[in-house]
Amino acid sequence: MNEKTHPSGKSENGRRITVRQLKKTPGLTAPSIVRAVRAAAGEQPIHAVSVIVTDDATLAALHGCFLEDPSPTDVMAFDMSGPETPTGAIDGEIVVSADAAVRMGRELSVEARQEVLRYVIHGMLHLCGRQDATPAQRRRMRRDEDRILEEIGRTGREQGRPASRVRRGTDRAGQPSKRRRRG
Secondary structure, three states: OOOOEEOOOOOOOOOEEEEEEOOOOOOOOHHHHHHHHHHHHOOOOEEEEEEEEEOHHHHHHHHHHHHOOOOOOOEEEEEOOOOOOOOOOEEEEEEEEHHHHHHHHHHHOOOHHHHHHHHHHHHHHHHOOOOOOOHHHHHHHHHHHHHHHHHHHHOOOOOOOOOOOOOOOEOOOOOEOOOOOOO
16 A cells, blocks of 8 residues: 655644545545645634545445444545534544545546545535435535535646536436445
8 A cells, every 4th residue: 555644734724634545546646635625624614634545445444333334435534523623623534435436437437536536525525514314415415526626626726627527426428327325
């Protein structure tokens, strides 16, 4: 496994956004992950956020340990808030499967790095308090993911590449795709 730590993603209040890429994804950089975290947080202050990009086996172990479901999943977010966390600030950890991103990227005809960024954004939205338990909540979450991906792509921060061409939840013909729920 290749490990890189990128702690330079200081938020406006001086706190850290840390990225560890234990599983490499072509074209994915720590600064692009930091930008995705900041964009998803919006105006909400960040105390500390750690993003770990790893493999299916690690996500399956975490999924089994914390949600009693040993199957692999694409992203998990953990709220790490404690007494030292300022009120309203985000303090959490996001764990993403690069393996899941490669598989889903192939299925949706998008780059794996784009899919990893979607998972990071999804995890951050959960840390910001968003839920996706109902169909309406899932649609809102998906719209927000698309908007944030478009926003960071449009500003040229993602090597000038546009957000995913295939709308999440549909196949290339625009028909609903079969997707499992995120954990």
